[in-house]
Amino acid sequence: MELASYSVEYIVALDCHSYNFANIVLGSGSFIAQLLHLPSNIQNGPSQKLLLPALSPLQEERLRNLQQRLGVPFDGSRLEHQDALKQLWRLAYPNRELPSLKSELWKDMGWQGPDPSTDFRGGGFISLENLIFFAKQYPESFQRLLHKQDGARADWEYPFAVAGINISFMLVQMLELQTGKPSSVAGIRFLELLGEDEMAFDNLYCVAFQMMDAQWLVKRASYMQFNDVLKSTRTQLERELALEDISSVKDLPAYNLLRR
Known part of the structure; x- marks a missing residue:
């Protein structure tokens, strides 16, 4: 069953991050409880198209x-x-000393070359803002991902900064933010979250980055599998956004993976 396999993956991911799973799954708003009570309007899948309710x-x-x-x-x-x-x-x-804007030292952060500006492409300035927000709001998680401190790592790891740009781009596509107004479950739910939190996109980015790393560890992935991991991260995030009783990013089960 799809839901069952998803639950197991999530448990393994949490275990990789040394969390007490019991503290997360117990209670009416827990991950397992929410999975068992999916809204009837998403039974055909969280990617189905819906009519957008009137926005405030x-x-x-x-x-x-x-x-x-x-x-x-x-x-x-x-x-x-x-x-x-x-x-x-x-x-x-x-x-560490601040390097010049073109320096081989930028590769330490996961930029592909000595000039980070060449890596942004479709990510835009917001992808840099997302990384800064992550570092400020969830510094422990940011540092652990930057330095690959969780789990058994691959010999050929994903580049941190470039991965972050890809996550920003993935979220924009998933939430249909450049197509006018969204019609997917994830996009419509996001607008509800945006009504509660002006920084919902940035907070969701942090959840997605942490979720991606958990998927990476579960799959024992290496560099060439990054796109597959990103796709499975998107699928997992869409599922969580489709759960009932989600009124803020902090209500998402994967938010519990983040550390400040």
Whole structure:
């Protein structure tokens, strides 16, 4: 059964992160309880198309602001964007000297070359903002993922920073944020979360990154399997967004994987 295999994967992922699973699954709002009570309107799958309910003025405003953020490409010549890269380095390596904007040292963070600006492409400036938000709000999780401190790691690991850009892009696609207004279960549920939390996208990004690493460990993946892991992460995230009693990102079962 699909749900059963998903539950086992999740338990293994939690075990890899040394969590007390009993503290997460007990209670009416628990992961297992929510899986057993999926809403009837998603029985055909969380990717089915739905009619978008009327949005509140607050939701409209926050969606518009988020879409404006999505429209900003990364520009290595802009001082603001240069400063953001420097800020990310300081958050990632507080005890190391800041390198120049073109340096082999950037590869330590998981950029593909000495110039991080060449890696953004479709990710845009928001993908850098997402990494900075992650480092600020969940520093312990950020550092553990950056330094690959959890579980048995592969000989050929995913590059941290580039993985982060891919996660930002995946979320934009999954939530249909550049197609006007969403019609998927995940996209519509996200707009509900956005009404409760202006930073819902950034918080969901952190959950997705931590979830991706858990999937990576469960699958014992290596670099060439990254796209497969990202796809399974998207599927898992769609399932969680389709659960009942989810009114904020913090209600998602995978949020319990994050550490501050």
